Amino acid sequence: MTIPLQNPPLYTRAAFATSDANAEAVRAVERWPAWPNGALALVGPEGCGKSHLATIWTERAGAAVWRPEIALADLAGRPILVEDADRAGDETLFHLINRATLDGGLLLTSRLRPTAWACALPDLRSRLNALTTAEIDEPDDALLIALLEAQFRERLRRPAPDLYEYLLKRMPRSVAAVRETVRLLDEAAGEQGRPLNRLLAREVLDAVEADLGDALDD
Known part of the structure; x- marks a missing residue:
């Protein structure tokens, strides 16, 4: 019988591997709370380390993680992380982006740049187009x-x-x-x-x- 031995994955800063492929994205995330308009979009291909880097920020910022079942009113006044933000819905994104500075920061992750996210609200489109974006490249x-x-x-x-x-x-x-x-x-x-x-x-x-x-x- 083979007993598989494995340590649980670590989502700490020390365990995050950095190279030219992600160094600029790391620097962008670490600039919080000095993000323009309080928000940052972190984008890159599947498995590139977005969630790991977002978890590091969440711990540092004391941020809440938004999920569809959580009322936005319950998150007021706290920095917020939204994973797969391109699927969050227009009303949710519009509200969160508008409140990003007041709430202390908003980190959005996605495989796509915000300019490519589908949205039906013209006011949201302008905000998505203006979002500061940090991109993780394909691994070197x-x-x-x-x-x-x-x-x-x-x-x-x-x-x-x-x-x-x-x-x-x-x-x-x-x-x-x-x-x-x-x-x-x-x-x-x-x-x-x-x-x-x-x-x-x-x-x-x-x-x-x-x-x-x-x-x-x-």
């Missing part, structure tokens, strides 16, 4: 290696040092691919009782490479 090599290290560390694994460069050449270049690749290697090493090295990685990736790419494209 430095960020992918840092994410690989963090994922292996969460699973209490210490791979061979040369494994990281090898994986960069073989796996799809995305955060989702990092997570799935580490999961597959962790399971293979545990089931086979083998060290995490290039030989194991080649066998695993040769067996699943096509399926891995298809799954991440879905």
Whole structure:
């Protein structure tokens, strides 16, 4: 029997991997409470670290996290985080953006820039177009290696040092691919009782490479 060992993910500033791909977004978030008009939109592809960075800000600012079932009146006077803000609804966004300065700050996350969000209210459109936006780019090599290290560390694994460069050449270049690749290697090493090295990685990736790419494209 293989018992999977894994540390819970850490959403602290120390655990957040920084590179050229996200450094400007980090600086933008850390400028709070000096955001223009009290609001900032944090955008980037799925799994790029938006929620991690937003959680760091939420802890620092003492912010509330808005959800559809929460009445806006109950959040008055507090900084607010809205995840997937492009789905929050026109009335909600209009109200929150108007109150951002009074409430102490508003952080909105999305995969799309605010200028691309669908909205039917002309007054909201003008506000979305004017929002200050911080964008996280697709991960570069430095960020992918840092994410690989963090994922292996969460699973209490210490791979061979040369494994990281090898994986960069073989796996799809995305955060989702990092997570799935580490999961597959962790399971293979545990089931086979083998060290995490290039030989194991080649066998695993040769067996699943096509399926891995298809799954991440879905």
